[in-house]
Amino acid sequence: MDLELKKDLVSNWFKTLQNAICDSISKIENKRIKFKPTIWKRSNKKDEGGGEYRILKDGKVFDKVGVNFSKVYGRFPKKLQKNIPGASKDPRFWASGISVVMHMKNPLIPAMHFNTRYICTNHDWFGGGMDVTPSKIDNNEKKEFHKILKKMCDRHNKNYYFKYKKWCDEYFYLPHRKEARGIGGIFFDYKKDNFEKDFKFVRDVGVTFQLIFEKIIRRKRKKRWTIKDKEMQYIKRGRYVEFNLLYDRGTKFGLQTGGNVDGILMSLPPLAKWK
Numbered sequence: 001m002d003l004e005l006k007k008d009l010v011s012n013w014f015k016t017l018q019n020a021i022c023d024s025i026s027k028i029e030n031k032r033i034k035f036k037p038t039i040w041k042r043s044n045k046k047d048e049g050g051g052e053y054r055i056l057k058d059g060k061v062f063d064k065v066g067v068n069f070s071k072v073y074g075r076f077p078k079k080l081q082k083n084i085p086g087a088s089k090d091p092r093f094w095a096s097g098i099s100v101v102m103h104m105k106n107p108l109i110p111a112m113h114f115n116t117r118y119i120c121t122n123h124d125w126f127g128g129g130m131d132v133t134p135s136k137i138d139n140n141e142k143k144e145f146h147k148i149l150k151k152m153c154d155r156h157n158k159n160y161y162f163k164y165k166k167w168c169d170e171y172f173y174l175p176h177r178k179e180a181r182g183i184g185g186i187f188f189d190y191k192k193d194n195f196e197k198d199f200k201f202v203r204d205v206g207v208t209f210q211l212i213f214e215k216i217i218r219r220k221r222k223k224r225w226t227i228k229d230k231e232m233q234y235i236k237r238g239r240y241v242e243f244n245l246l247y248d249r250g251t252k253f254g255l256q257t258g259g260n261v262d263g264i265l266m267s268l269p270p271l272a273k274w275k
Contacts, residue, residue: 001165001196003124006118006199007118009199010096010199011073011096013069013202013203013206014069014071014096014098014116015098016048016096017206018054018068018069018098020046021210022054023063024210024213024214025065025067027170028062028214028221028240029056029059029060029061029062029232030060032059032060033057033060034056035067036054036055036056037052037053037054038052038260038262038263039052040052040263042259042260043258048258049070049072049073050070050071050260051069051070051071051072052068053066053067053068053069053260053263053266054066055263057270059105060104060105061105061106061109061272062101062102062104062218063103063105063269064101064269064270065101065103065214065266066099066101066263066266067098067100068100068263068264069097070095070096070097070098070254070260071086072095072225072259073092073093073095074092074093074257074258075091075092075093076091076092076257077256079256080257084121085121085190086121086123087121089122090121091121092121093120093121093257094119094120094216095119097115097116097118097128098114098116098206099114099115099250099267100113100115100209101113101266101267103237103269103270106221106223107135107224107232107268108223108225109218109231109232110132110133110134110135110182110183111133111134111135111237111240112131112132112133112142112209112212112216113130113131113132113133114128114130115128115129115204115250116202118204119201119206122193123192125190125191125192126191126192126198126199126201127188127190127200128187128188128202129167129168129185129186129205129214130149130185130209131168131181131183131184131185131187132182132183132185133136133183133236133240134136134236135233135235135236136184136232137183137240137256141216145212145216146165146184146187148211148212152205152208155203155204156200156201160188160201162185163188164187164188167186167187167188168187170271171187172184172185172187174239174242174243174246174247176235176242176246176258176275177239177242181239181240181243187222207250235270235272235273235275237269237271237273238272238274240267241268241269241272244267248267250264251264251265251267
């Protein structure tokens with residue numbers, strides 16, 4: 001398949017998914033509060049793409065949720081070229097993706113994260129995943145979450161779930177705290193086995209995330225919580241901030257390639273605490 005066609009198919013899907021997820025979130029909030037959209041460009045001097053991030057704050061369900069779409073291109077800085085497949089031979093790149101981070105009003109509802117991306121150098125590959133970060137462990141929710149992920153992965157390859165779950169557990173880990181960020185999920189990168197099959201899997205990851213967050217929120221949005229629960233949530237959010245600023249690859253990639261700073265840092269919660 002022609003590479004330009006692949007780029008169009010993938011970026012159009014990410015944009016469609018951004019719209020679908022924002023529609024779901026607006027329905028959950030009963031349209032009481034609207035997303036604030038921001039369109040940005042990677043460079044003011046020449047056309048190097050850009051994107052749109054949408055942020056909703058102070059809802060009845062969401063303290064803050066960000067949904068970011070990007071499609072950027074250009075040349076990798078020299079310091080990045082040796083770390084990106086294909087970039088040492090040719091520094092030109094094209095990348096598109098969608099990322100979602102949800103921080104909830106009710107501390108019994110976990111924070112949720114999802115992203116998928118497609119990157120082209122003289123190679124092309126998919127990456128992404130999703131994970132859930134509760135401040136109060138719910139073992140039934142954890143079990144069901146992983147059951148849904150395994151069922152989704154098994155539709156594509158019986159090895160995906162265990163491989164990508166392990167990758168997620170190792171990736172979303174704070175070594176300085178010696179603790180996991182949350183209850184895991186799936187994480188994958190450099191996925192380039194077969195474009196049609198890989199793209200089908202990436203689409204399924206996006207649809208499954210939408211089903212999961214709607215299900216979790218619907219079940220827990222009316223649960224009563226205490227001030228102690230909220231304090232636990234603020235402390236857990238502090239861990240979230242530490243991971244995203246110290247270790248997250250997507251944050252580093254966006255900042256080092258001239259992405260929109262506010263869009264990249266939309267993942268940070270509105271309020272967090274440290275002991």
